[in-house]
Amino acid sequence: MAVLEVLQYPHEILKKKCALIEKIDNKTNQLIDDMIESLHSFPGCVGIAAPQVGCSLQLIVVNVSGHKKTTISHGLLMLLNPVIRMREGEVISREGCLSLPDYTGNVKRAVKISICAQNRMGQHIEMESKGFEAIVLQHEIDHLNGILFVDRIISLKNDLFRRKKYKEQKE
Numbered sequence: 001m002a003v004l005e006v007l008q009y010p011h012e013i014l015k016k017k018c019a020l021i022e023k024i025d026n027k028t029n030q031l032i033d034d035m036i037e038s039l040h041s042f043p044g045c046v047g048i049a050a051p052q053v054g055c056s057l058q059l060i061v062v063n064v065s066g067h068k069k070t071t072i073s074h075g076l077l078m079l080l081n082p083v084i085r086m087r088e089g090e091v092i093s094r095e096g097c098l099s100l101p102d103y104t105g106n107v108k109r110a111v112k113i114s115i116c117a118q119n120r121m122g123q124h125i126e127m128e129s130k131g132f133e134a135i136v137l138q139h140e141i142d143h144l145n146g147i148l149f150v151d152r153i154i155s156l157k158n159d160l161f162r163r164k165k166y167k168e169q170k171e
């Protein structure tokens with residue numbers, strides 16, 4: 001397993017729609033394992049999408065367990081070819097992204113979603129989520145369609161913020 005390098009905005013892979021995963025082979029499994037290791041290696045990281053590590057494939061890993069904003073959690077999720085089937089409600093919250101490390105922003109998302117996807121065995125699964133986990137899933141699935149949270153910022157003037165704490169830590 002290896003910790004992967006995360007591509008940063010405005011890398012062109014981040015703006016592309018990702019390809020469906022049609023076959024789960026050794027390479028796919030290696031990528032999933034490396035994404036999981038990467039997810040757990042970055043402090044406070046709750047999700048990574050394959051294009052962020054340079055693979056334009058429809059694959060995300062999410063784990064919100066232990067995060068202070070978490071209300072419900074399914075633990076570690078590895079979702080292949082995920083599609084949001086149902087959205088309910090609206091909520092605005094502050095988001096950040098490893099591919100845009102210097103900014104956070106206010107983004108409007110659905111409160112509750114249902115998803116169809118495949119697990120790493122290739123089996124079709126359906127799941128529901130709400131609250132923080134649902135927000136993270138929507139953010140990661142956006143990556144598979146070439147959409148970053150800055151593309152959904154409510155107002156670029158009022159709702160995009162420099163991440164002050166990050167800078168302080170670097171100095």
Ligand SMILES: [Zn+2]
Binds near residue numbers: 099139140143
């Ligand atoms: Zn992101």
